[in-house]
Amino acid sequence: MAGVHAVARRAASAGRDVVHRGLAALGLRQSEHAIARDASEYWEDSAGATWKADSHWRDAPVFEGNDLWHQIGARHLAMFQRGARMVQFERPWKRVVEWGCGGGANAVHFAQHCDEYIGVDVAPASLAECADQVAAACGTPFKPVQIPVERPERALDLIAGPCEVFLSFYVFELIPTPEYGERLLRIARDLLAPGGLALIQVKYDDGRWRSRPRRRSYKTGVAAMTTYRIPEFWQLAERNGLVPEAIELVPENELDRRYAYFLLSKPC
Numbered sequence: 306m307a308g309v310h311a312v313a314r315r316a317a318s319a320g321r322d323v324v325h326r327g328l329a330a331l332g333l334r335q336s337e338h339a340i341a342r343d344a345s346e347y348w349e350d351s352a353g354a355t356w357k358a359d360s361h362w363r364d365a366p367v368f369e370g371n372d373l374w375h376q377i378g379a380r381h382l383a384m385f386q387r388g389a390r391m392v393q394f395e396r397p398w399k400r401v402v403e404w405g406c407g408g409g410a411n412a413v414h415f416a417q418h419c420d421e422y423i424g425v426d427v428a429p430a431s432l433a434e435c436a437d438q439v440a441a442a443c444g445t446p447f448k449p450v451q452i453p454v455e456r457p458e459r460a461l462d463l464i465a466g467p468c469e470v471f472l473s474f475y476v477f478e479l480i481p482t483p484e485y486g487e488r489l490l491r492i493a494r495d496l497l498a499p500g501g502l503a504l505i506q507v508k509y510d511d512g513r514w515r516s517r518p519r520r521r522s523y524k525t526g527v528a529a530m531t532t533y534r535i536p537e538f539w540q541l542a543e544r545n546g547l548v549p550e551a552i553e554l555v556p557e558n559e560l561d562r563r564y565a566y567f568l569l570s571k572p573c
């Protein structure tokens with residue numbers, strides 16, 4: 306019976322997605338300001354299983370009885386280490402910044418390799434959860450940085466000082482617009498020390514109508530809001546002072562589909 310309900314829910318959600326994309330295609334887009342306001346409301350209200358799943362908390366039902374929460378961070382750490390070897394990034398990781406750290410699935414793996422782990426998020430409850438998970442995993446100090454959705458640039462003042470590594474996973478898909486992502490790339494560039502390395506995951510637009518940026522109705526399609534064509538994100542990074550070093554594609558995994566990971570360096 307639960308299976309029938311899940312199928313019905315997925316069908317309803319797919320139907321809503323088609324409607325909203327159709328309306329956006331007809332020009333009925335929302336402004337970035339309006340989408341950011343909805344995003345802010347969504348992430349501040351930390352209640353319910355869906356919110357916990359969307360925030361990747363370890364005790365969310367989606368991670369019950371499987372190894373997926375652990376796998377998220379383990380795979381990302383292995384991917385980052387592969388990339389670092391490829392570009393001969395050998396310096397110590399004094400400070401690592403993770404943009405949108407959520408419930409700490411990446412933090413518990415990366416924090417073991419650095420002197421300070423800085424988690425940036427818009428949700429205070431997730432910053433507290435991430436701090437608890439890091440403390441349970443290792444002794445590395447965790448610095449929580451809460452930013453308002455509308456003003457991600459606040460992080461520059463709150464973090465103050467360079468980092469060697471900048472990470473962001475399962476976040477660019479749920480930011481208000483592709484243009485907002487350009488602001489995040491500039492923040493990454495400004496935070497990184499010369500020669501620093503970033504690994505940023507985006508959801509890619511594969512050319513089909515339904516994989517374009519959605520640009521409306523945030524709360525009904527949180528993880529489907531923002532996508533990029535792969536060459537578009539490459540060029541966006543270049544225009545904003547980062548050097549694309551490599552891309553790794555994950556067309557589908559246990560959580561979703563159409564993921565591209567960009568390894569980006571800041572010139573020395």
Ligand SMILES: C[S@@+](CC[C@H](N)C(=O)[O-])C[C@H]1O[C@@H](n2cnc3c(N)ncnc32)[C@H](O)[C@@H]1O
Pocket residue numbers: 344348359360361377404405406407408409410411425426427428431454457473474475476479480
């Ligand atoms: C799907 S979770 C990803 C958590 C973690 N990065 C991971 O891979 O498990 C998305 C996180 O992004 C946060 N978030 C949403 N909008 C954000 C924004 N504009 N800037 C930073 N974080 C944001 C949410 O609060 C949530 O914790």
